[in-house]
Amino acid sequence: MRKHPLLQMGVLGAAVTAVLLAIVLSIHWFPTDASTQAHNVRTLYDVLLIVSVPIFVIVLTVVSYSAWHFRMKPGEEDTDGPPIHGNTRLEVVWTALPAILLVGLCAYSYSVLRSNEKTHPGAMVVNVTARQFAFEFSYRNAAGREVVSPDLYLPRGRPVVLHLRSLDVVHSFFVPQFSEKLDAVPGIVTTLRITPTRAGHYPVECTELCGAGHSLMRTGAFVVSPAAFHTWLSSQKPNGPPPVGNPPKAAAQPGVPGSTTPVANPKPPKE
């Protein structure tokens, strides 16, 4: 019993790791994924869990095992432990191993980020305007005229670029099923890329505290078939006169994924 405390603890730790991993991997942490980005984030999270659980179990097992096995027994009131001051080899290991592991995770995350923010030529542009306490989504219909909707409609399978603006304070656009989020910042235009993959009705939430109505600043995101989207768009009444020149793409070319383009005086949407 006292001979192999490390072995004993190793077996215990492995068992706990197995059980905990089975539990945490079977929990549905995320809502249903409805975009390619969300799918990638879920895989990343599983990898993070697989790496994290053993580390947590090491701490948990050593603490519980020590509390049980090395607890002061009657008669040991004046006894001290062995004067071990350190072990250079061990310290090098627990500095280097986590560092390598973390750099590996960063590299993997970076590749996920690159893939999630890949630009797609021909992506559909939606202009999102946030204000206290509502979102407004603006599209160009087939005639090039502006169509404004309080809900977000997206055709399934087509990459979309959202350009976010704010009319007052900082807001944030979040759809949990897309796993994508970005602030709408006064004075600049921010860019978010999403490729919806699953038809359905999802919540759009403001996640940046924006004042008294913050908790009620919610609307819907509808992912529909391309045909249904086309029908919806052409059924909407356009806003304002037909465009002169080529304004649809004027503010829509920042290019870099998630980039911010300083705009001296971005055009407020027409009411």
Next chain:
Amino acid sequence: MALSAKLRTPGWYRAALYDVLGFAFAFGLVVLVRWLMHQHPVIDGKAITIVALIAVPLAFLIGMGAADYWFYWAIGRPTRAEDHSAHGAHTWRDYFRVNTDHKVIGIQYTVSSFFFLFVGGLLAMLIRAQLAKPGMQFLTTEQYNGVFSVHASLLIFLFVIPVFAGLANFVLPLMIGAPDMAFPRLNALSFWLLPLAGLMMLASFLAPGGSFAAGWTAYAPLSTTMPLGQLFFTIAIQLAGASSIATALNFLVTIITMRAPGMSFFRMPLLVWANFSTSLLVVIATPFIAASQFLVLLDTSLHFHFFDAYVGAGKNGNVIMYQHVFWFYSHPAVYIMMLPGFGIISEILAVKARKPIFGYRMMAFSLLAIVVLGFTVWAHHMFVSGMAPWIRIPMMITTAIIAVPTGIKIFSWLATLWRGVLHMDTPMLFALGFLTMFTLGGISGVMLAMVPFDIHVSQTYFIVAHIHYVLFGGSLMTIFAGVYYWFPKMTGRMFDDRLGKWHFWTTFIFANLTFGPMHYLGMQGMPRRVAEYAVQFAGWNLFISLCSFALGASTLIFLYNVVASWRGGPRAAANPWRAMTLEWQVSSPPPIFNFDAVPTVVGGPYEYGIPGAVHGIFKPPVEAQKATAGATAFSTPPSQESH
């Protein structure tokens, strides 16, 4: 004493009088300036309040006598030499005076911080009551935003940061063998700034338009367009920040110049190392939050346009600039709220496991590594802020790498436990509870460093869960551990260990049940800072609310234990834990000047298990060398506390 004499001597009467004068000054200045500038109306309540928020606290401090010595000196009047008659506290009233004794100031700090812990905790109960069911309850959304903003601000700026300064104020000079802090008068001033900051934050509830409600982060331009209450936060931060900076300078000078003979840097207890590192962080970082709030103050009160970038209005303020300046303080602040706790845990684990700290030097170096790296990670709070996207990549890497020195500390503590003789009493339980909960907070922190995952959970309840695992499971656990550990030294009484264990288990269990499920809620998409939420989150929110009430109740055990033990607990011995560090070699509570003989440090602070090893002896350096040359069989008898 006659009233007129009371109004002239430092104290509460003069402070009250000076407050009236301070307010009159604010009123007069605003009216005069507005009249000269042809502003109408001449009497403007908002402007008067802003000036009064600055003038009245300063007048109070002068009235209390926090600056008398400097004024006397500056105008050439004879200064009253410090005869130390004001040292020590004989009755509870002495804690309500300006006192320059670090032990009195330590208790003033600790007790007033705990007052704000209980106020902040009550606000948390309000928050959870509101969130127990979906739909609006008894608070309006404005009130709700105010309640969580004040909750966070009080607990960060008036509890976690100052309570560590309080504990260190008491024990740090003792640990390094010093009679007091380097600047006792500055120390007193630092303390008295704090209750003013806290009361100002609470007073914001009385402001027209309600309390500040832009979160503790006070993001512009929301904060610059808020009603008057926001300025109570803006100005209170200046007071709390000034207090922090002054204390940090005090610690740095004390640690660098006032160590006992023989106390080299690598013989310092790790608590001293931790406070050295924390003070470096405070001195460098805190001016940034002061700046951010000055900019907000200028935007709000004088219509500057730092953060005014309204679309279409032709204004080119920079909104993201606020977040950069704010987080350049507020990320290091996370370590300001954690490193002193690391120090406390190192003390307790070594003493309670009866073993030297494993890898002492690496423990010290990892603190310094955290200080340096802590300044390179701030923008990980801004992955979804719309800042230039490339910044996210270096910030992700530095954020992940800062887990390495933190991991070194965790693993070294585990190795310290290994093969020790563990005394499983209340301070030790809290230390072990800290290890497990803080590891979870650290793991979710590494997850948050990963940009694509952070994009999903940023600004959701996952963040609320993470910050509470770090600040409750981390900082608060170490604070409880430290308060129990040094309670005998600070009060001269023993606490009730059985009640302490009850306190630990209720806190540990209900904290995990309260904050654990929040990870799940956040990943499911529940945003943070909402007064109301979608029906799908109802079940878990009710569960969390019920557990949080039990968690709140658990602190009552602590309150009862501390109050009852302080009043009538058994007398504490000088060194009930058989610890080696210097604070335990003097009586409990320590004599008025800490050491009757200057101690000489002859060895490391944690030499447990080495027969005859001592850390410090109470002899002059020359004799000490003779006594220890070649011989180890020399120990400090507890009777050294003679006075």
